[in-house]
Amino acid sequence: MRRRWTLYDPRLAWLLVAPVLLLLIFFLVLPIAVMAAYTFFTFVTAGVETSALTTANWHEFLTDSYYAGFLLKTLRVGAITALLCGVLGYFPAYFIWATTFKHKWLLLLLLIVPFWISFTIRTFSWINILGEQGVINVALLKLGIISEPLPMLYNEGAVILGMLHFLLPYMILNVYVSLEGIDRTLISAARSMGCTSAQAFREVTLPLSLPGLAAGLLLCFVLAAGSYVTPQLLGSGRDALFGNLIYDTIMGELNWPMGATLSIVLFLVLGFFAAIYTRFMGMSQIVKGLGG
Amino acid sequence: MKARRKEEGRWAWRLTGFVTVCVYIFMFAPIVATVILSFNASMFGGFPMTGFSLQWYGKLMANEPVLAAFRTSLWIALVTAGVTTVIGVVTSFALVRFEFRGKQALSTLVILPALVPETILGVGLLVLIKAVDQPRTMLLLVLGHILLAVPYVVLITQARMVGIRRVYEEAALSLGASRFSSFREITLPLLIPAVVGGALLAFTISFDNTSASLFWRPAGVETMPTQILSMLKISISPEINALGTVMILVTVGIPLLGGLILQSLTRLKRRDEPKEETR
Numbered sequence: 001m002r003r004r005w006t007l008y009d010p011r012l013a014w015l016l017v018a019p020v021l022l023l024l025i026f027f028l029v030l031p032i033a034v035m036a037a038y039t040f041f042t043f044v045t046a047g048v049e050t051s052a053l054t055t056a057n058w059h060e061f062l063t064d065s066y067y068a069g070f071l072l073k074t075l076r077v078g079a080i081t082a083l084l085c086g087v088l089g090y091f092p093a094y095f096i097w098a099t100t101f102k103h104k105w106l107l108l109l110l111l112i113v114p115f116w117i118s119f120t121i122r123t124f125s126w127i128n129i130l131g132e133q134g135v136i137n138v139a140l141l142k143l144g145i146i147s148e149p150l151p152m153l154y155n156e157g158a159v160i161l162g163m164l165h166f167l168l169p170y171m172i173l174n175v176y177v178s179l180e181g182i183d184r185t186l187i188s189a190a191r192s193m194g195c196t197s198a199q200a201f202r203e204v205t206l207p208l209s210l211p212g213l214a215a216g217l218l219l220c221f222v223l224a225a226g227s228y229v230t231p232q233l234l235g236s237g238r239d240a241l242f243g244n245l246i247y248d249t250i251m252g253e254l255n256w257p258m259g260a261t262l263s264i265v266l267f268l269v270l271g272f273f274a275a276i277y278t279r280f281m282g283m284s285q286i287v288k289g290l291g292g
Numbered sequence: 293m294k295a296r297r298k299e300e301g302r303w304a305w306r307l308t309g310f311v312t313v314c315v316y317i318f319m320f321a322p323i324v325a326t327v328i329l330s331f332n333a334s335m336f337g338g339f340p341m342t343g344f345s346l347q348w349y350g351k352l353m354a355n356e357p358v359l360a361a362f363r364t365s366l367w368i369a370l371v372t373a374g375v376t377t378v379i380g381v382v383t384s385f386a387l388v389r390f391e392f393r394g395k396q397a398l399s400t401l402v403i404l405p406a407l408v409p410e411t412i413l414g415v416g417l418l419v420l421i422k423a424v425d426q427p428r429t430m431l432l433l434v435l436g437h438i439l440l441a442v443p444y445v446v447l448i449t450q451a452r453m454v455g456i457r458r459v460y461e462e463a464a465l466s467l468g469a470s471r472f473s474s475f476r477e478i479t480l481p482l483l484i485p486a487v488v489g490g491a492l493l494a495f496t497i498s499f500d501n502t503s504a505s506l507f508w509r510p511a512g513v514e515t516m517p518t519q520i521l522s523m524l525k526i527s528i529s530p531e532i533n534a535l536g537t538v539m540i541l542v543t544v545g546i547p548l549l550g551g552l553i554l555q556s557l558t559r560l561k562r563r564d565e566p567k568e569e570t571r
Binding site: 007008009010012013014016017019020021023024026027028029030031032034035038088089091092094095096098110113114115116117118119120121122124125126128129133134135138139142164165168169172196197198219222223225226227228229232233242243246247250251256259260263266267270274 | 300301304305307308309311312315316318319320321322323325326329339340379380382383385386387389390391392393395398401402404405407408409410411412413415416417418419420422423435436438439442446462465493496499500502503506507516517520521524532533536539540543544547
């Protein structure tokens with residue numbers, strides 16, 4: 001007994017979303033599920049493992065302080081990067097929102113342009129600034145301020161700088177989107193009631209833009225903590241982050257069960273932060289920020 | 293008293309402007325330095341400039357691995373952009389127009405690939421195909437790129453679709469248009485800016501993708517970013533700066549050109565039909 005199809009029939013909806021749903025199941029949900037199972041597999045030798053279940057991987061992860069150190073460093077670098085992004089990103093977002101400049105769109109376009117430039121290229125281009133033959137060292141040498149090139153590359157500072165560079169547009173756009181949503185008459189009202197502009201900012205604008213700031217902070221933190229390329233290019237071996245550890249464990253040591261364990265750990269830790277965030281803020285702000 | 297307060301406000305505004313300028317310089321200085329250095333005659337990939345030269349572009353054009361990687365990335369990005377746009381538009385249509393169980397869960401799930409670190413997505417898929425004993429193939433790489441681009445296309449088209457009133461489609465349906473032709477004749481033309489924007493973004497996401505591609509690419513295949521990465525392992529040569537400049541031209545030039553064309557198209561259209569409201 002087939003029911004007649006209605007105009008907005010749920011069955012038709014399922015047909016329409018089927019391709020994306022299949023893709024998400026086979027390339028996102030299933031891989032993470034299988035990876036979770038893999039964390040209990042036994043590592044035999046490089047590239048070989050058996051499905052004999054063991055907790056050895058988790059035991060190794062939880063007892064070896066090497067891994068805990070990596071995780072803490074990754075979270076620290078992610079947090080520092082996110083906070084710097086928040087501080088440095090708020091000003092431009094506010095400026096673009098408040099300016100009376102006629103070509104505002106140009107300022108916004110310039111924020112989007114970096115998204116189009118290859119991430120690898122944006123990262124390595126810092127070598128031209130910070131390297132021994134980079135702009136800063138060559139200029140300082142020419143001016144006679146220093147006699148030896150300063151070692152500015154291949155340290156944690158360079159890694160954070162590189163991540164700041166690729167994350168700032170995300171932050172600025174997120175804050176900007178929430179500033180755009182503020183009813184400007186509220187600010188005029190505050191001013192007419194005798195607020196100074198600083199007070200109006202502190203009491204009205206800042207609190208109302210916090211959702212965007214929070215979304216930006218989460219996004220920057222998650223993307224920084226999950227990064228692989230930036231530490232690889234701008235850091236030394238000591239500045240490797242969790243993503244690099246995962247890559248080396250799988251592609252170098254071919255220790256798949258341990259690599260899966262580390263991936264699941266990173267997934268859970270970042271998921272934990274995202275869950276705290278959505279608990280208080282919901283998903284909608286992130287959606288707005290990503291969609292532009 | 294009042295004057296002092298005003299003064300304070302002015303300084304705060306100046307500070308804001310100053311930081312803004314600094315942030316913009318920060319964002320573009322390395323890119324500008326790279327473009328300038330690509331024309332350097334010096335043997336080394338760094339300052340000072342010793343003269344103007346196009347030799348590194350010449351070298352690049354003769355570098356077969358680079359050209360092969362470029363071609364690989366180009367067609368992967370084209371396929372990704374095409375497929376992602378189609379399935380993304382269809383998904384947005386379902387998510388905006390229809391009510392069905394699990395809709396909320398699906399709209400959350402669909403943006404997850406943008407939030408989960410690529411390393412995790414990369415490892416996950418590899419573990420899955422290892423578990424079922426399949427080799428890494430180009431198909432896998434392309435499907436992976438589609439996964440990474442889908443959230444953005446869905447978000448962009450969804451935002452626009454919300455603004456297109458469904459009565460337009462329903463009017464066409466009541467006049468006897470088929471479901472598909474009402475979509476093609478009414479919805480799609482109104483959706484075009486989002487479709488083009490989504491396709492361009494999908495193209496650049498795929499063309500740029502590095503971390504996940506390192507995991508997913510079949511043995512011996514290099515995409516443009518992985519090729520750059522392996523070139524950087526050796527040394528930073530002026531050739532890489534030239535390559536970077538070419539890439540910037542491709543990935544910035546194409547969307548800008550697309551945007552300009554789109555803008556002039558809509559402007560032309562506006563002139564033809566002055567009353568076109570989508571809100």
